[in-house]
Amino acid sequence: MAVSGRSQTRPGATRRKISTAFLYLLAIGLAAIFLFPVLWSALTSISPGGQASSMPPPFWPTGFTFENYVKLNKYGAGIFQYIFNSGSVAILTVLGTILLSTLGGYGFSRFSFRGKNVLFLVILATLMIPFQSILTPLFLMLGLLGMQNTLVGLALVYITFQLPFGVFIMRNTFDAVPLEIEEAALLDGCNSFTLLYRVMLAPVLPGVVTVAIYAFINAWNEFLAALIIMSQEKKFTLPILLTSVRSGLYGSVDWGALQAGITVAIVPCVVLFLLLQRYYIRGLMGGAVKG
């Protein structure tokens, strides 16, 4: 420690250049390791001639074709059915979570009523209860409601899982909006709902985006609840479909089709993340605090 500490006291320009170069090399090498599996899989999914199943694997998949995607489409009810399933569950989850979290966040932030703190605590406390531990009764409840194997049923479950985080983020977002904004509107005779709708939505939009991106990515990716609630092949979400692709059609695994499926499952999340990264990271920092 002491030795390296002292050496910094006489910094030389060359020395600094070398250490910068070293840091870049390290950063690039690590980036290659992190990105390699995803890029390799995506490239393989569009490469012809069964390169995904070739032995030994090619050093760099070459060529271009959609044949792996065509083969992927042969599983179950066709890939578009499964994109539709995952997409609708994710979108329903996003809409439901945004609606309930925004209303809830507004109520908890801007009003004081009897039992407010207890109710807020009840919602937050569910963060400490892993959904894995209530899956058995949830399965039975959805059965009673006739909602096993329905996209709406799965979305209801996902909305519930997202609510504590969503309400927490939205309450904080509303808290950060200055009171003056609504006082003017209240003087104009707005009721509280018109106020929310006309005045408050714009300033809390960043919070809504954060809640939405988490709801989408979590619903799109979730595995265990979907595995249990969706038992009919036609109702599978993408991650569950992929496990049957991995099991193979006629006893042999089509690795090309699997890479195509993995790419379909990954791309929407990566694109959303790259576009809305700021909001995602913000939520991670805000949510993890009390999470």
Place this chain on the structure above:
Amino acid sequence: MVERRQKTGIWYVLPAVLFTMAFFILPLFMTVWMSLHDWPLIGTRAFSGLQNYVTMANDAQFWRALWFTTLYTLLVTPPIFILAFILALLVNQSLHGISLFRTAYFLPVVIGLGTSSLLWVWLLNDRVGVFNGVLLWLGVIDKPIVWLGELRLALSSIVVSVVWKTVGFTMILLLTGMQAISDELYHAAMVDGAGYWARLRFITAPLLRRTFALALVLSVIGSYLAFDQFFIMTRGGPQNQTITVVYWIVNNSFTYFKMGYGAALSLVLLVILLALSMLQLWVLRGDNEF
């Protein structure tokens, strides 16, 4: 008017509260209730008192799963934190374009664990997998390794894949903690002649302790709930050796349809995790820094 406005607040929070009651609190009580019953999917259920818990105490597979989950947690946590700390230090450097690297390291976090596990099944495959391909080409091995066929290798492979998938999450938490440390402290230390390593040892590390503890609890809870990776990559094998607690719950509730027993197992898992959460609250007591 203000008085009336205050009371309308209840209507705004009511939908979220009802949802939480219906799909979280009610199932929680049902779990307790079910755990006291012999509860098959079809057929008559019967009150059985604490029988499920007695069964659990004598269930060798449950104890094996609990131990295995603990072992997995102990193995996966250190690499995540060591690597996350190094990555956080790296992306905390003021280098041109460093945020691009931060994005790259974080990217696997937004991929589903189920999907990434399937991706690694392919990478690790003994015939078509790229790892064996590279090792064979380098001459390190002369015949392909069946990575997921044997307990130790399978566990190590899964640890590597999970570290790849989740380290970015811990990296961001640690980075947030690092950025909350005042620059003035570092400047003062530099004036006193403290070099990089000394600053790391005497400023960064101690001030990061709380963030570190928080990230640790989140990570440990996540590991205790492991399911997807073992369900997909080893299917609990070989010889049921990689069955985790959640995996054992799923098997009992949804394969054997012993839902009462599954509920009892769930409740025990819940108690273990609540204890871990309490630890988190205790660690973070009286702290509003972040």
